[in-house]
Amino acid sequence: MRVLVVEDESQLAELLATGLRGRGMAVDVSLDGADALEKTSINGYDVIVLDRDLPEVTGDEVCRRLERDAAGNPRVIMLTASGTISQRVEGLDLGADDYLPKPFAFDELAARVRALGRRAGPAGPTILARGGLTLDSATLRAEREGRPLDLTLKEFGVLHELLRADGAVVSAEELLERVWDEHADPFTTTVRVTMSRLRRKLGTPSPIETVPGAGYRIS
Ligand code: CA
Numbered sequence: 001m002r003v004l005v006v007e008d009e010s011q012l013a014e015l016l017a018t019g020l021r022g023r024g025m026a027v028d029v030s031l032d033g034a035d036a037l038e039k040t041s042i043n044g045y046d047v048i049v050l051d052r053d054l055p056e057v058t059g060d061e062v063c064r065r066l067e068r069d070a071a072g073n074p075r076v077i078m079l080t081a082s083g084t085i086s087q088r089v090e091g092l093d094l095g096a097d098d099y100l101p102k103p104f105a106f107d108e109l110a111a112r113v114r115a116l117g118r119r120a121g122p123a124g125p126t127i128l129a130r131g132g133l134t135l136d137s138a139t140l141r142a143e144r145e146g147r148p149l150d151l152t153l154k155e156f157g158v159l160h161e162l163l164r165a166d167g168a169v170v171s172a173e174e175l176l177e178r179v180w181d182e183h184a185d186p187f188t189t190t191v192r193v194t195m196s197r198l199r200r201k202l203g204t205p206s207p208i209e210t211v212p213g214a215g216y217r218i219s
Contacts, residue, residue, distance in 0.1 A: 033057025
């Protein structure tokens with residue numbers, strides 16, 4: 001799942017990004033609204049964590065100008081300084097999918113981001129299973145034929161995207177887009193390195209098939 005955190009207080013922004021990365025999400029940060037709109041025009045995000053109180057281009061304006069696809073993605077959770085009922089309604093009227101008043105508990109934010117990401121993605125359930133593999137994106141646990149796998153967050157993310165594709169081929173570029181954030185090495189060698197580590201951990205026979213010139217799949 002890929003998330004954009006838009007928050008002008010840089011310490012808070014980094015704190016949120018680090019926390020969400022720790023939950024297995026790929027996270028980018030924008031410190032202002034204009035940058036957020038630019039990033040959303042380039043990258044496909046599942047969820048945007050949007051602070052309402054931003055200088056210049058406000059959170060409300062970002063929400064209004066945000067381009068969404070036919071399914072209403074990316075989803076937006078808006079953070080506001082005050083949690084009065086009228087402001088809550090106003091926030092939702094602007095097109096935010098959810099709303100969280102500051103101060104909030106990080107666990108609460110993470111749970112809501114995950115819930116919004118589930119609505120945004122093509123696959124609903126937190127548990128995905130295919131080819132003898134079982135993945136729980138809520139607990140970040142993975143198993144092969146009942147044997148627990150000790151995966152890094154990136155390895156987990158790659159496996160999650162392959163299972164989510166439900167037998168379809170996923171290209172290295174798509175994996176790079178969905179699992180890594182914008183600070184990643186922009187070359188698909190990053191994906192290949194992670195893929196070979198992941199395959200070693202999964203054991204033989206490898207459930208991940210390489211489709212030459214196209215990508216990877218789990219059939
Ligand atoms: Ca702010």
